Amino acid sequence: MASSLPTLPQALPSSLTKTSSSLATFKSPFLRFNGSTSFIPCSISLTSRGTSSTTIIPRAAAAESDSNEALANTTFHGLCYVLKDNIDTDQIIPAGAACTFPSNQQERDEIAAHALSGLPDFHKQRFVEPGENRSKYSIIIGGENFGCGSSREHAPVCLGAAGAKAIVAESYARIFFRNSVATGEVFPLESEVRVCEECKTGDTVTIELSDSGGLLTNHTTGKTYKLKSIGDAGPVIDAGGIFSYARMMGMIPSLA
Secondary structure, eight states: OOTTSOBOOOOOOGGGSOOOSOGGGOOOTTOBOOSSSOOBOOSOOOOOTTSOTTOOOOHHHHHTOOTTOOGGGOEEEEEEEEOOSOOBHHHHSOGGGTTOOOOSHHHHHHHHTTTTTTSOTTOOSOSSOTTOSSOSEEEEEOOSSBTBSOOOTHHHHHHHHTTOOEEEESOBOHHHHHHHHHHTOOEEEEBSSOGGGTOOTTOEEEEEEETTEEEEEETTTTEEEEEOOOTTHHHHHHHTSHHHHHHHTTSSOOOO
16 A cells, blocks of 8 residues: 555444534545555455446445435334344354355345344344345444454345344444444444343334434333434444445546
């Protein structure tokens, strides 16, 4: 890497980042650029959509969402799926099921069918029912160190492909947090308390995000929980990942 290209500060979990009120001030470990529109991803193996046969279809591209929507208007509502501590990437998607690298909707459906299929047998309720490729649970709630284990990007991709919109956990493995931002598949949100001990799988919840933080409401129990700000990573995920964000900001050419 040429020395003339500055490396921007690392994006840490939201409790360690400063909230930004502008998309233009985004800082990330995934982007290195100079005054031109060149864009060089680092520390990940994703490729720009439309330039490789092994490209992941990001959430925003698959859903054709509006990348210009303000983070303050980001709201998720649905059933929650509750897990505890140290959910690793083998539990999120077993290694044998991660051989598919989704480059089209059919492969995306295939990988979605394996989301959280590696959980131990004591999890009686499946995140994705056998024979299906979509989950009825749109929000995942976990404990500490969510997404630990290997660095495979398949972990957040399979969750997003199965219909998950956000995860609320006490803390994340750094690589899972980074991959969630890079792919734009799910919002990795941090709770201020141990929400996984107070919610049950099947509870109806709503997440309301703003630039300064967020709020999780459990409509089943009537309780609410504050969420930490996701900081500068929020607009990137909201745009659909680093490539969608880079196109939106003019760092790389548009696909149009």
